[in-house]
Structure formats: structure tokens, C-alpha cells
Amino acid sequence: MTRSKAQGRRVEAAAEAAPTSEVAPPAAATPAPPKFSPALTAIDPSQYDSQLEAKEQRIRNLFAEFNPPPLQAFRSRPEHYRMRAEFRVWHEGDDLFYIMYEKDGEGKNRDVRVDSFPVASELLNELMGLLRDHIKASPILRHKLGHQPRKVSLPQANFHTTLSGQSMVSLIYHKKLGEEWKEELRGVLAKAPSSTATPQIIGRSRGQKVCVDADEVQEVLSVDGQQLKQVQVEASFSQPNGGMCQHMLSWARSATAGSTGGELLELYCGNGNFTVALAPNFRKASSQVSKSSVAAAKRNFELNGVGNVFVARMSSEEFTAAWKEGRQMRRLEGLDLQSLSFTTLLVDPPRAGLDSQTVQLLKDFQSVVYISCNPDTLHANLAEVRDLFEIKRFAMFDQFPYTHHVECGVYLQRREQQQDEQAAAAADKQQADVAPATNGAAATADEGGRGAKRKAEEGAA
Numbered sequence: 059m060t061r062s063k064a065q066g067r068r069v070e071a072a073a074e075a076a077p078t079s080e081v082a083p084p085a086a087a088t089p090a091p092p093k094f095s096p097a098l099t100a101i102d103p104s105q106y107d108s109q110l111e112a113k114e115q116r117i118r119n120l121f122a123e124f125n126p127p128p129l130q131a132f133r134s135r136p137e138h139y140r141m142r143a144e145f146r147v148w149h150e151g152d153d154l155f156y157i158m159y160e161k162d163g164e165g166k167n168r169d170v171r172v173d174s175f176p177v178a179s180e181l182l183n184e185l186m187g188l189l190r191d192h193i194k195a196s197p198i199l200r201h202k203l204g205h206q207p208r209k210v211s212l213p214q215a216n217f218h219t220t221l222s223g224q225s226m227v228s229l230i231y232h233k234k235l236g237e238e239w240k241e242e243l244r245g246v247l248a249k250a251p252s253s254t255a256t257p258q259i260i261g262r263s264r265g266q267k268v269c270v271d272a273d274e275v276q277e278v279l280s281v282d283g284q285q286l287k288q289v290q291v292e293a294s295f296s297q298p299n300g301g302m303c304q305h306m307l308s309w310a311r312s313a314t315a316g317s318t319g320g321e322l323l324e325l326y327c328g329n330g331n332f333t334v335a336l337a338p339n340f341r342k343a344s345s346q347v348s349k350s351s352v353a354a355a356k357r358n359f360e361l362n363g364v365g366n367v368f369v370a371r372m373s374s375e376e377f378t379a380a381w382k383e384g385r386q387m388r389r390l391e392g393l394d395l396q397s398l399s400f401t402t403l404l405v406d407p408p409r410a411g412l413d414s415q416t417v418q419l420l421k422d423f424q425s426v427v428y429i430s431c432n433p434d435t436l437h438a439n440l441a442e443v444r445d446l447f448e449i450k451r452f453a454m455f456d457q458f459p460y461t462h463h464v465e466c467g468v469y470l471q472r473r474e475q476q477q478d479e480q481a482a483a484a485a486d487k488q489q490a491d492v493a494p495a496t497n498g499a500a501a502t503a504d505e506g507g508r509g510a511k512r513k514a515e516e517g518a519a
């Protein structure tokens with residue numbers, strides 16, 4: 059398919075250079091049906107552009123009613139973009155291989171043998187082969203690995219790699235794992251080719267978790283020329299497409315670049331991915347984090363020398379209730395909610411989007427960064443606040459190529475704030491026009507005007 063000029067240039071995530079293209083305003087035409095690969099095991103990279111265009115068109119049409127600015131579309135690497143992948147393990151006589159469940163061309167579910175996985179990183183592919191061959195050759199390692207009835211579709215070999223070249227694999231067994239299992243794996247790892255960084259291996263069985271060494275990796279994300287370090291812990295969330303994550307962080311940073319001096323509240327912060335990148339844009343930042351990620355988030359703040367962040371280990375719903383009711387909770391660990399005057403809210407919820415309480419909370423903020431992995435719930439949440447907020451930045455990140463899934467980002471600004479700013483600018487201009495020769499006085503008036511406005515805002519908050 060040829061691409062029209064109106065759809066513009068997009069930037070290769072592989073190049074990781076300047077961000078994006080801006081695309082034309084919403085087109086009225088109904089988009090062509092998307093060309094998604096039925097199976098991620100058999101992608102056709104020559105279809106990358108057409109599947110991206112279909113997504114752009116869908117997103118522009120879906121959000122057109124909110125009059126957003128032109129969509130910035132961030133392009134993924136067409137292959138080897140996934141940092142993580144999960145498979146089941148299948149035993150067939152002496153053979154052993156990975157399988158995954160996916161739809162065929164007719165939309166029917168089927169089990170597919172996976173010897174290589176073109177959407178996963180090169181390192182992940184290398185590890186898949188290496189580990190499969192060693193496990194196949196070792197009775198200790200293969201016995202009861204992923205031993206479950208075929209109808210149970212839990213992943214049994216979970217691979218996790220990083221752009222920085224580290225890796226981690228969890229293997230799920232149906233037997234108790236002892237020292238001999240660990241020793242056998244140590245022997246296998248010692249034989250790994252020097253070209254492959256030694257993976258961390260974790261064995262899991264019912265009520266048991268055995269680490270051959272550690273259960274985490276350290277990612278390094280390159281954002282606007284800065285290297286951000288990130289501990290990623292086994293079985294905890296991290297963004298699946300590393301290249302796209304770098305774009306998302308850079309975009310959110312640039313959207314909030316004018317917020318210096320304000321205070322950020324982040325909900326659903328996971329391991330602090332966005333917090334670390336955005337903290338320099340704010341005077342103070344507070345992150346709410348689920349139990350499993352709190353330790354990783356704290357370590358990531360320390361690793362990157364981020365000192366202006368407070369972390370509360372509570373669910374989004376609990377934090378919202380405490381904030382709304384002005385309730386002091388033990389898990390706020392002494393953070394005085396009354397002393398905070400948040401200006402910006404960042405949310406990055408799971409696919410279900412924001413619950414109604416959090417949507418209410420959002421209404422209290424001057425600006426909001428909303429990162430979403432589900433355009434439909436993003437749309438529903440925006441519909442509830444459309445009268446209060448205007449979309450100032452609108453982005454689409456192709457985090458999941460060849461699937462219908464899309465990651466979006468919107469930067470919202472309160473309508474009355476924009477009116478206030480325009481009024482303040484007009485007042486400043488008038489003042490300057492009245493006394494054109496007295497630069498000092500005009501400057502003083504300018505400072506005073508902004509200071510007064512800030513005070514009024516602080517009072518209102």
C-alpha cells in the first residue's frame with residue numbers, strides 16, 4: 059500500500075532519534091479494515107506500514123469528537139521489538155519445544171509450535187534455542203517442566219530481556235525443585251557461549267521459588283540523550299516494547315516540560331518508569347505503587363539520583379479515597395496530604411481504564427498525562443471530563459505491532475487554566491502598552507501578575 063503525504067513521516071523506533079510525525083486532522087472516511095497478522099509467529103514485516111496506518115486512522119476517528127491536535131504516531135521496530143515472551147512447553151517423545159496459543163487465518167484458536175519468535179528481541183530468540191536444547195538433553199531439567207494437561211494454557215517458560223543486554227527466564231515445574239536442579243542449571247549456564255550474557259534463571263513450582271542467582275535484570279533506557287537505569291523484577295510489570303517505552307517517556311517529558319515548580323501525583327506507577335523520567339520536571343512528585351513494585355520503584359529512584367519523590371504503597375482506589383476524604387492513612391508513611399498542592403496527575407492504568415472515583419479525582423487537577431493501553435477505556439474516561447479539559451497533546455505509540463492493541467497518550471489541560479493564562483497574557487500586554495518606556499515597571503507588573511495568579515491557584519488547591 060502506498061502512503062499518502064498527508065499521513066506524513068514517521069520515525070523508526072530503531073533509530074530512536076527525534077520523535078514523530080504529525081499526521082493530518084481526522085479524516086471523515088471509514089477506515090479500511092486493519093491488516094493484522096493472525097499470528098505473531100508468522101508476521102510479515104512488509105505489512106508493518108499498512109497495519110500502522112489502519113491503527114492511526116482508527117485512533118483519529120475514535121477521538122475526533124474531542125477535537126484533539128494532530129496525532130503524533132510513534133513507529134515501532136517492525137521486528138524484534140518485544141522484550142518479553144511467554145510460552146508453554148510441550149514434550150513429545152524425546153522432543154521438547156515451545157508452543158503458544160493463537161488464532162489462525164480463519165480466526166480459529168490453535169496451538170502453534172514456536173521455534174523462533176520474530177517479534178521478540180534477538181537475545182530472547184537466542185535464549186529460547188539455547189535453553190530448549192540444554193533442557194532437552196538434561197533429564198533433571200526436563201522432568202515435569204511445564205507438566206500440565208494440554209488444556210491448561212498457563213505459560214511455563216517466561217523470557218524477559220532488556221535493551222541493555224540482560225536476560226531472565228522463569229521455568230514453571232510440577233515437582234519440588236532441589237539443589238540438584240540448581241546445580242544442573244549452573245553447569246548449563248557455564249557452557250553458554252560468551253556472546254550471550256548469562257541469564258538469570260528462576261524455577262517455580264507450587265509454593266516454591268528458586269533463584270539460581272537473582273530474580274531481576276537492569277534495563278538502561280535512553281531518553282533524550284540521558285541514560286535511565288531501571289531494575290525490572292521477575293513477574294512484575296515492565297513495558298513490553300523497550301524502544302517504544304523510550305518514546306513514551308520522552309513524549310511525556312516534553313508534554314510536562316513547562317510544569318517546573320508544580321507537584322506531580324502519579325497513580326499506577328509500577329516500577330517508577332515514568333516517575334524517574336518526569337521527576338526533574340517537578341518540584342515534588344508522589345507515586346502510588348502496588349505492593350509488588352514498591353521495592354523496585356524505590357530502588358529505581360535511588361539508582362537515578364531522584365530525590366524529590368515520595369512513594370505510597372496503596373491501590374489507586376485507596377489513594378483516591380484518602381485524598382478525597384483528607385484521611386491520613388498508615389501507608390502514607392507520614393506524608394501529609396494537606397501539605398501537597400498537586401498540579402499535574404499522571405495515570406497509566408491497566409486495560410480497564412480509570413474507575414469512577416479516580417475520574418472524579420482527575421477533575422481536581424490543572425493538567426493530566428494519561429497513558430493508556432486501551433483506546434476504548436481512554437475514550438470513555440475522556441468523555442466524562444471533556445467539558446473541563448482540552449487535549450493539548452495527542453500521541454499513539456505502536457507498542458504492539460500486528461495486533462489490534464494500541465498505546466495512546468494524551469496531555470490534558472484544564473480549560474479555565476487556559477482562559478486564565480490568556481487573560482494574564484492580555485493583562486500583561488495591556489500593562490506593557492500603557493507604559494512602553496518603563497521596562498522595569500512592566501517587568502515588575504508581569505512578575506506581580508503571575509505571582510498573584512499562582513497564589514490564587516495555590517489557594518484554590
Ligand SMILES: C[S@@+](CC[C@H](N)C(=O)[O-])C[C@H]1O[C@@H](n2cnc3c(N)ncnc32)[C@H](O)[C@@H]1O
Pocket residue numbers: 295296297325326327328329330331332346347348351372373374375406407408431
Ligand atoms: C500499565 S502498568 C503501568 C506501570 C508503569 N507506569 C510503567 O510504565 O511501567 C499498570 C500498573 O498499575 C498497577 N495496578 C494495577 N491495578 C492497580 C490499582 N488498582 N492500583 C494501583 N496500581 C495498580 C499494575 O501492577 C501495574 O504496575
